[in-house]
Amino acid sequence: MNILEAKKYGKEQLKNSPSPDLDVSVLLQFVTGFDRTQLLLKRDCNLSKEQETNFLDAIKRRKTGLPVAYITGHKEFYGYDFYVTPAVLIPKPDTEILIDQALNSLALFYSKNENKDGSIKKIPEICDMCSGSGCVGISVLKALLENDGISVNCLPRMTFVDISADALEITKKNAERLLGKGEKLNNPENLTSALLKIRFIQSNLFENVPFSFDYILTNPPYVPHSESLELLKDGRSEPLLALDGDVGSDGEYSGTEDGLFLIKRLVPKCFEHLVCGGTLIMETGEYNAEQTAKLFEKTGFKNVHIEKDLNDMLRDVTGTKPHSLAFSSIA
Ligand code: GLN
Numbered sequence: 001m002n003i004l005e006a007k008k009y010g011k012e013q014l015k016n017s018p019s020p021d022l023d024v025s026v027l028l029q030f031v032t033g034f035d036r037t038q039l040l041l042k043r044d045c046n047l048s049k050e051q052e053t054n055f056l057d058a059i060k061r062r063k064t065g066l067p068v069a070y071i072t073g074h075k076e077f078y079g080y081d082f083y084v085t086p087a088v089l090i091p092k093p094d095t096e097i098l099i100d101q102a103l104n105s106l107a108l109f110y111s112k113n114e115n116k117d118g119s120i121k122k123i124p125e126i127c128d129m130c131s132g133s134g135c136v137g138i139s140v141l142k143a144l145l146e147n148d149g150i151s152v153n154c155l156p157r158m159t160f161v162d163i164s165a166d167a168l169e170i171t172k173k174n175a176e177r178l179l180g181k182g183e184k185l186n187n188p189e190n191l192t193s194a195l196l197k198i199r200f201i202q203s204n205l206f207e208n209v210p211f212s213f214d215y216i217l218t219n220p221p222y223v224p225h226s227e228s229l230e231l232l233k234d235g236r237s238e239p240l241l242a243l244d245g246d247v248g249s250d251g252e253y254s255g256t257e258d259g260l261f262l263i264k265r266l267v268p269k270c271f272e273h274l275v276c277g278g279t280l281i282m283e284t285g286e287y288n289a290e291q292t293a294k295l296f297e298k299t300g301f302k303n304v305h306i307e308k309d310l311n312d313m314l315r316d317v318t319g320t321k322p323h324s325l326a327f328s329s330i331a
Contacts, residue, residue: 001046001047001052001055002043002044002045002046002047003028003032003039003042003043003044003045003047004043004044006024006028006047006052006055007024007025007028007039007043009059010023010024010027010028010055010059011024013059013063014059014062014063017062022068023062023068024059025039026068026072027055027058027059027062027068027071027072028055030058030071030072030074031047031051031054031055031058032047032051058071058072064235065234065235065236065237066235066236066237067090067236067237067238069084069090070084070085070086070090070237073085075090075091075133077091077092077093077095077096077133077135077139078096078099078135078139078142078143080135080138080139080142080178081178082133082134082135082138082174082178083133083170083173083174083177084133084170085166085170086237086238086239087164087166087167087169087170087239088132088133088167088170088171088239088242089132089133089219089238089239089242089243090133090238091133091135093309093310094283094309094310094311094313094315095135095136095219095283096309096310097307097308097309097310097315097316098136098217098219098281098283098315098316099136099139099140099143101281101307101316101318102126102136102140102215102217102281103140103143103144103148105215105279105281106124106140106144106156106215107148109124109214110124110150110154120154122214123154123155123156123157124156124157124214124215125156125157125159125211125212125213125214125215125275126140126156126157126158126159126213126214126215126216126217127158127159127160127161127209127211127213127215127216127217127218127273128140128158128159128160128161128171128217128218129161129205129206129216129217129218129220129266129270130161130162130163130218130219130220130221130242131160131161131162131167131168131171132162132167132170132171132219132242133167133170133171133174134160134170134171134172134174134175135174136217136218136219137158137160137171137217138171138174138175138178138179140156140158140217141155141156141158141179142178142179144156152197155197156197156214156215157197157198157199158197158198158199159198159199159200159201159209159211159213160172160175160198160199160200160201161201161202161203161205161206161209162202162203163202163203163204163205163241163251164202164239164241164242165202167239167242168200168201168202171200172200175195175198175200176195179195179198180195204249205249205265205266205269206269206270206272206273209273211273212273212274212275212278213273213274213275213278214274214275214277214278214279215278215279215280215281216270216273216274216278216279216280216281216282217281218266218270218280218281218282218283219282219283220245220262220263220266220282220283221241221242221243221244221245221247221259221262222245222259222260222262222263222283222284222285222288222292223243223244223245223259223285224245224246224257224258224259224285224287224288225244225245225246225247225253225254225256225257225259226257227259228240228243228244228245231243244259245258245259245260245261245262245263245285245288246258246259246260246261246262247261247262248261249265258288258291259285259287259288260288260291260292260295263282263284263288263292263295264295266282267280267282267292267295267296267299267301268299270282271299271300271301271321274321275321276321276322276323276324277320277321277322277323278320278321279318279319279320279321280296280301280317280318280319280320280321281316281317281318282316282317282318283315283316284314284315284316284317286313286314286315289306289314289315289316289317290306290314292317293305293306293317293319296317296319297319299319300321300322301319301320301321302319302320302321302322303318303319303320304317304318304319305317305318305319306318
């Protein structure tokens, strides 16, 4: 089978996918190691026996509804290549706005905390709650290092938290792949490693997290229970635990249907775990963002606002913990 034949075969097999052309192209790139242009130029090139077997197997798996990212093990997010398995949600473009917001706010934080000699008075403490692949916290750190010129010494201390041990393993793996070499974790002398400033904590929300933060960034489960079950019917194999917002503290279905059961527990916990003046940025559904914003206000957050994503959908709710009650009543 040559590349052109493989493309034809794949497209025919995946005609029920919402994106057959793209799926086939990415899967062919995955099995051949060619990029998109090479695939076009080498369309008469025969696949090796092994490549053909891998391609047919990938098509078969995609036909079950399994997303391409779980087949290749990779998903690009914020320009970075994340390793993914069905233990974690596949990073979505909707979440990129959360990174932009965090970076904008961090730019202000750094400028407020800069000494005259250019050193930094206070290193920001950040928590990525419900970290999954780690795409939120890792993208923030990478963008600060690579785009904003923040040195490793001035990078925020990042605490990744997830209830799932399997998900936290993927967070770790991505942090090691994207921010440094794993072995540097064991060498506290090596300050060149961004990884030294990272904690990984397996915890049901903040249960095992005895720290306070300047920022809490979170993409928690927020999809209503029945919609989560509906979504998973297409064979996407994303973890229900990471989607379903209607679970109680024991992980069991709470009986509610607004996707907010977990968020109602999470928002006050975030308030407790933020320093005064600290900021919470939370991804929500376009259908429950306004209710979440009200919840922020009820909890005591100030400057609460909702940000839209690139598709113009209500997506992120942001709020600040006031410096003091007296201050907040004047402001
Ligand atoms: N739409 C989001 C996704 O599929 C939902 C994520 C979530 O519940 N946090 O990634």
